[in-house]
Amino acid sequence: MAKKSRSTAKKKKPSRKRSGGFxxxxxxxxxxxxxxxxxxxxxxIVLPSFLPVPQGFYMRSEARRxxxxxxxxxxxxxxxxxxxxxxxxxxxxxxxxxxxxxMSAIRDAIEDGGNRxxxxxxxxxxxxxxxxxxxxxxxxxxxxxxxxxxxxAWSKRRIVxxxxxxxxxxxxxxxxxxxxxxxxxxxxxxxxxxxxxxLAALLPNPKERDAANPSQFVARRASQIADGAATIAxxxxxxxFED
Numbered sequence: 001m002a003k004k005s006r007s008t009a010k011k012k013k014p015s016r017k018r019s020g021g022f023x024x025x026x027x028x029x030x031x032x033x034x035x036x037x038x039x040x041x042x043x044x045i046v047l048p049s050f051l052p053v054p055q056g057f058y059m060r061s062e063a064r065r066x067x068x069x070x071x072x073x074x075x076x077x078x079x080x081x082x083x084x085x086x087x088x089x090x091x092x093x094x095x096x097x098x099x100x101x102x103m104s105a106i107r108d109a110i111e112d113g114g115n116r117x118x119x120x121x122x123x124x125x126x127x128x129x130x131x132x133x134x135x136x137x138x139x140x141x142x143x144x145x146x147x148x149x150x151x152x153a154w155s156k157r158r159i160v161x162x163x164x165x166x167x168x169x170x171x172x173x174x175x176x177x178x179x180x181x182x183x184x185x186x187x188x189x190x191x192x193x194x195x196x197x198x199l200a201a202l203l204p205n206p207k208e209r210d211a212a213n214p215s216q217f218v219a220r221r222a223s224q225i226a227d228g229a230a231t232i233a234x235x236x237x238x239x240x241f242e243d
Contacts, residue, residue: 041149048129049154053162057132059174066171070178076161076241079188082229083176084160085238086193086200087167089228090221092121096156096240100147121163123147128166156240164188169199169206183211197222197229 052073055063063069076084088095094102100122119127126146131139150159169179176188176199184195191199198211201221209218232238 044130045146045149046153048162049158053129053166056129056166058128058168059166062168062172062174069172069174070182071165071174072177073165073175074177074188076157076164079161079164079176080191080196081242082193083188083191083196083199084164084241085229085233086196086225087164087203088121088160088238088241089232090200090203090225091119091124093228093232093237095121095160096237100151120147122151122159125159125163125166126150129162157242160241167203169202169211171207173206179211193226193229194222197226200225 055071059069059071092102094104098120100120102120105120123143126143127133127139130146131142154162165175165177167176168174169176170182173179173182176191179199179202180186180188180191180195183199184191186195195211198214198218201214201218202209202211209215211218214222229238
């Protein structure tokens with residue numbers, strides 16, 4: 001009896017058992033991937049809520065470019081309350097009233113044609129600690145994803161504390177300790193209300209402004225910030241990050 005040619009031989013169909021086994025393995029890999037992602041988020045988001053925060057991408061790049069940077073971490077208890085109020089008044093007056101995004105500020109920015117910033121303190125902390133500088137969509141998407149997670153895992157006081165220790169106040173000057181020492185020869189704890197307002201007035205263009213020899217714009221901006229800091233202390237918008 002003649003053998004059937006290979007061309008006419010019927011191909012075997014994959015068994016349901018084999019395809020089912022593949023789907024089971026795929027589900028297992030998917031579950032393990034989700035578990036790995038959850039553990040990564042615990043390490044990346046939760047641990048820095050109480051452990052020291054490392055240098056971010058921008059800080060490290062500036063250290064390589066300049067050869068060194070000035071930065072000494074100081075806890076919130078060793079920073080003048082007026083300094084915390086000043087940066088909040090300057091950068092995010094509604095900080096205590098939002099969950100990471102200030103929707104009213106975003107609407108105002110859209111109505112203004114995008115000529116004003118709407119980035120909250122929480123968003124800036126995420127960018128400075130985890131991400132890189134720039135306005136590309138990848139960074140903005142990651143920032144939008146991570147900001148609510150940081151808001152959920154960190155206290156408001158911790159967010160302000162980290163911000164004050166990672167913000168850039170001049171070329172190679174990071175954090176309020178280095179800024180207070182460089183501009184006024186003092187410590188963060190001993191900053192006066194005027195000095196705190198002048199430091200906050202450097203943001204968000206610290207390389208173009210000087211707190212020790214302020215321009216008319218910086219001096220005027222500092223006065224506005226001092227008024228704003230007094231206002232948020234009076235109306236309760238500073239309560240979430242103060243004792």
